[in-house]
Amino acid sequence: MISPDIIRRLQAILPPHCLLIAQEDVKPFETDGLTAFHSTPDVVALPETEDQVKAIIALCRETQTPIVFRGAGTGVSGGALPVDGAVLLAMTKFNRILSIDPLARIARVQPGVRNLAISEAAAPFSLYYAPDPSSQIACTIGGNVAENSGGVHCLKYGLTVHNILSVRVLTIDGEELVIGSEALDAPGYDLLALLTGSEGMLAVTLEISVKLLPKPERTQVVLAAFDEVEKGGAAVGAIISGGVLPAGLEMMDKLAIEAAEAYSHAGYPLDAEAILLVEVDGTQEEVSEDVMRVREILLASGATDIRTAKDEAEQKKFWAGRKAAFPAVGRLAPDYYCMDGTIPRKALPAVLKRMAELSTEYALPVANVFHAGDGNLHPLILYDANQPGEWEKAERFGADILEMCVAHGGSITGEHGVGIEKISQMCVQFGNAELQAFHGIKACFDPDGLLNPGKAVPTLHRCAEYGAMHVRSGNLPFPELPRF
Amino acid sequence: MQALQERIRTTHLPLRIRAGGTKDFYGQSLAGDILDVSAHRGIVSYEPGELVITAKCGTPLAEIETLLDEHGQMLGFEPPRFGAASSLGGTLACGFSGPRRPYSGSARDFVLGMEILDGTGQHLKFGGRVIKNVAGYDASRLMTGALGTLGVLVQASLKVLPKPQSELTLQFEMDEATALKHMNEWAGRPLPLSASAWQSGVLFLRLSGANNAVREAHAKLGGEPHLHGTEFWRLLRDHEAAFFSGDLPLWRLSLPACTPPLDLDGKQLITWGGAERWLKTNAAATEIRPRLAASGGHATLFAVGEKSVGVFHPLPAALMKYHARLKKLFDPRGILNRGRLYPDF
Ligand SMILES: Cc1cc2nc3c(=O)[nH]c(=O)nc-3n(C[C@H](O)[C@H](O)[C@H](O)COP(=O)(O)OP(=O)(O)OC[C@H]3O[C@@H](n4cnc5c(N)ncnc54)[C@H](O)[C@@H]3O)c2cc1C
Numbered sequence A: 001m002i003s004p005d006i007i008r009r010l011q012a013i014l015p016p017h018c019l020l021i022a023q024e025d026v027k028p029f030e031t032d033g034l035t036a037f038h039s040t041p042d043v044v045a046l047p048e049t050e051d052q053v054k055a056i057i058a059l060c061r062e063t064q065t066p067i068v069f070r071g072a073g074t075g076v077s078g079g080a081l082p083v084d085g086a087v088l089l090a091m092t093k094f095n096r097i098l099s100i101d102p103l104a105r106i107a108r109v110q111p112g113v114r115n116l117a118i119s120e121a122a123a124p125f126s127l128y129y130a131p132d133p134s135s136q137i138a139c140t141i142g143g144n145v146a147e148n149s150g151g152v153h154c155l156k157y158g159l160t161v162h163n164i165l166s167v168r169v170l171t172i173d174g175e176e177l178v179i180g181s182e183a184l185d186a187p188g189y190d191l192l193a194l195l196t197g198s199e200g201m202l203a204v205t206l207e208i209s210v211k212l213l214p215k216p217e218r219t220q221v222v223l224a225a226f227d228e229v230e231k232g233g234a235a236v237g238a239i240i241s242g243g244v245l246p247a248g249l250e251m252m253d254k255l256a257i258e259a260a261e262a263y264s265h266a267g268y269p270l271d272a273e274a275i276l277l278v279e280v281d282g283t284q285e286e287v288s289e290d291v292m293r294v295r296e297i298l299l300a301s302g303a304t305d306i307r308t309a310k311d312e313a314e315q316k317k318f319w320a321g322r323k324a325a326f327p328a329v330g331r332l333a334p335d336y337y338c339m340d341g342t343i344p345r346k347a348l349p350a351v352l353k354r355m356a357e358l359s360t361e362y363a364l365p366v367a368n369v370f371h372a373g374d375g376n377l378h379p380l381i382l383y384d385a386n387q388p389g390e391w392e393k394a395e396r397f398g399a400d401i402l403e404m405c406v407a408h409g410g411s412i413t414g415e416h417g418v419g420i421e422k423i424s425q426m427c428v429q430f431g432n433a434e435l436q437a438f439h440g441i442k443a444c445f446d447p448d449g450l451l452n453p454g455k456a457v458p459t460l461h462r463c464a465e466y467g468a469m470h471v472r473s474g475n476l477p478f479p480e481l482p483r484f
Numbered sequence B: 001m002q003a004l005q006e007r008i009r010t011t012h013l014p015l016r017i018r019a020g021g022t023k024d025f026y027g028q029s030l031a032g033d034i035l036d037v038s039a040h041r042g043i044v045s046y047e048p049g050e051l052v053i054t055a056k057c058g059t060p061l062a063e064i065e066t067l068l069d070e071h072g073q074m075l076g077f078e079p080p081r082f083g084a085a086s087s088l089g090g091t092l093a094c095g096f097s098g099p100r101r102p103y104s105g106s107a108r109d110f111v112l113g114m115e116i117l118d119g120t121g122q123h124l125k126f127g128g129r130v131i132k133n134v135a136g137y138d139a140s141r142l143m144t145g146a147l148g149t150l151g152v153l154v155q156a157s158l159k160v161l162p163k164p165q166s167e168l169t170l171q172f173e174m175d176e177a178t179a180l181k182h183m184n185e186w187a188g189r190p191l192p193l194s195a196s197a198w199q200s201g202v203l204f205l206r207l208s209g210a211n212n213a214v215r216e217a218h219a220k221l222g223g224e225p226h227l228h229g230t231e232f233w234r235l236l237r238d239h240e241a242a243f244f245s246g247d248l249p250l251w252r253l254s255l256p257a258c259t260p261p262l263d264l265d266g267k268q269l270i271t272w273g274g275a276e277r278w279l280k281t282n283a284a285a286t287e288i289r290p291r292l293a294a295s296g297g298h299a300t301l302f303a304v305g306e307k308s309v310g311v312f313h314p315l316p317a318a319l320m321k322y323h324a325r326l327k328k329l330f331d332p333r334g335i336l337n338r339g340r341l342y343p344d345f
Helices: A004-013 A023-029 A050-063 A115-125 A141-147 A191-195 A229-241 A254-264 A284-300 A312-323 A325-330 A345-362 A390-407 A432-445 B002-010 B061-070 B088-094 B139-143 B176-187 B211-221 B229-237 B285-294 B317-330
Strands: A043-045 A067-070 A087-090 A097-101 A106-109 A164-170 A176-180 A204-211 A218-226 A248-253 A274-282 A305-308 A335-338 A366-371 A376-383 B015-018 B033-036 B043-047 B052-056 B111-117 B123-127 B152-159 B166-173 B193-199 B202-209 B250-254 B267-271 B276-280 B298-303
Touching: A004 A043, A004 A050, A023 A043, A023 A087, A050 A067, A050 A087, A050 A164, A050 A204, A097 A115, A106 A115, A115 A141, A141 A204, A164 A191, A176 A191, A176 B317, A191 B139, A218 A229, A218 A284, A218 A312, A229 A248, A229 A274, A229 A284, A229 A345, A248 A254, A248 A312, A254 A274, A254 A312, A254 A325, A254 A366, A274 A284, A274 A312, A284 A305, A284 B211, A312 A325, A325 A335, A325 A366, A325 A376, A335 A390, A345 A366, A345 A390, A376 A390, A432 B123, A432 B139, A432 B317, B002 B033, B002 B111, B002 B152, B043 B061, B052 B061, B061 B088, B088 B152, B111 B139, B123 B139, B166 B211, B166 B229, B176 B193, B176 B202, B176 B267, B202 B211, B202 B229, B250 B285, B285 B298
Parallel strands: A043 A087, A067 A087, B015 B033
Antiparallel strands: A097 A106, A106 A204, A164 A176, A164 A204, A218 A274, A218 A305, A248 A274, A248 A366, A335 A376, A366 A376, B043 B052, B052 B152, B111 B123, B111 B152, B166 B202, B193 B202, B193 B267, B250 B276, B250 B298, B267 B276
């Protein structure tokens, strides 16, 4: 519990409308997008000026009070989950786009700006900000930088780390650092990469310069059906080794197709074991050429049905099913549990086969939706939390999947981050030496461990536990957003 | 590798990490006994369908690029060679990228994972072999461009790209200011650009992509096709073009691409759409650095010249503090490539 003295001092820094203390006011901040974990914050600070942020940081440092930063709270690994005795510092009021330079193709923004707002502001110049998490209407760029967020277009356009030029941050020592620059590199170590994806553990971001890209002249979507999942997986590899770099390359298995079709009537073939959605973009001619090559490769890979969207409306329809796949699958069972592992693509058949066996062993169905282009799996385990023991079973099943990803040379998280949720699985992926190095990096920036304590990197004695995303039925966070 | 670890563990003297030795010219100072890593070589795995290659860091770039080429793929950052013996590790340690960099990304952008030996000889594995991976701090990219001061790079995994079907280099006669304007304007349009440079009144532009896309873009932009485009960019990339010869110090200026022509003594060559400019000059560092800092850039004394002026742009004190802490974390005894980046480490 935070001391009354600190509350008084916060009241001296912030006007009343920027400081939430009453139970009913702080309650909405008890969780992020991962609602299985919650903890009521002692106090929520919503500063409006950088001076206020500096004063709060100085106060917390002096009194050794922990701080948890928060953006829109759409994170799905508990990164913004309140910590006991900490100040929850939300950056959402820093929501101004400071400048857009169309010639330089750079937008300078505050951390509370929503991801989509950047592309909207850049649209009059036919430019956009490439990383597009499906939460993009709500999530903030500050949160994106903290999580190194992705989207469906990562394979071609990269993650957040590839699309930002510089950040201005404030450390717990109260130092303001400009990291990176509007040139293409900066002297010294690549601290920009280190800060990106650091989950609010190293510093608070005050300003970000992002790269803007020209909007492609044209996009086209091809849908292909397969009578075996393995064939679909092999087709993904064939497209990529065939020299096409699709803007998006998504795959769904039978259970996911059935659920999506029932939910959004996208026109998916129900007799298929797997479908692929291949989006190519570029100039008019480039797209025509790529579509032809993609169709040839799909045919050679044994696709049973190949459709190219006739027009923009059909493209939207093809995507609609995929984008609604999570809520669609969510209707099949009282609860589902979403994983975020990545694997080398060649391991796909083996991983899917083992997942099917595990599904039988645990007697829990699993639907598969993936960013197949970059090997990012989102298996959705279906279960009923009201049945005694089912959640524990689902949790073990999920743990087995993540361990399998690591065993195949993959990772426990492709885009959702570690947060509090996957903190135990970090021990599966990294050895003690690497974990110690991570603690060392943290200590370089935050020697007293005041920023987001207990997240992202496990203490060594914690390494036997596992956690996972657990979405309760009827309590889906952000139900209005498309889900990837 | 065990021998390397043993050597690091037992040494009491600074070690100078070296593979092909093609970049001995680069950096502040070369101190210490040579730690030869060139024998630690070989491609560990490569699957074209994965777009990922893993190789030991002593592997020559040439070997990697030949293999990729056989499968119609390439390193997207088009690394310079500076000699036949150029190794993967040296390239990543220096963080060098070539002409394609502004359009498809830098060396660090393509790094997926890195194995290093830290200053105590400890073997650490960061990142991985998959394209998406956000577990743990991004130490692999931190190592890229750190000039071996944080660890001996022993193995790296990189994302690779399909090679474009066709490439075409165009030339346009225009002055420097007009060229800068065009390079930036065109980069904001959906054109298949993959390299740009300006020198002595001529703008050079490379288009890469599907056959039709390149043809179509040529029709839109005009310009005279260059008959030896491939060779032109290779010479530029490896600093074998005529511009780079001669005894004058060579400065690399990195700055926002839109910065108007820089009025500095000497001759200039512009690359990276205006974001990188090469300067052959006798002008003093005290003249060059403030000019760059004022436009939001930085200047490196890349080759030739008196290094006592400081090869790399000095860091603000607050940033230096975090650099020093990271150095101490990964190399507590300060033995790896001491003085190569900044005098104290
Ligand atoms: C429906 C839905 C779909 C999603 N789809 C995707 C997807 O496709 N791809 C993807 O990658 N993710 C996705 N996500 C996850 C989530 O949207 C991203 O992780 C996003 O970047 C979080 O941003 P936020 O503003 O909500 O941050 P929060 O959840 O508030 O915080 C996330 C982390 O950032 C830190 N943080 C926030 N602001 C700052 C700051 N200014 N300085 C320092 N640290 C800060 C917090 O401490 C926390 O650790 C999805 C989430 C939902 C709910």
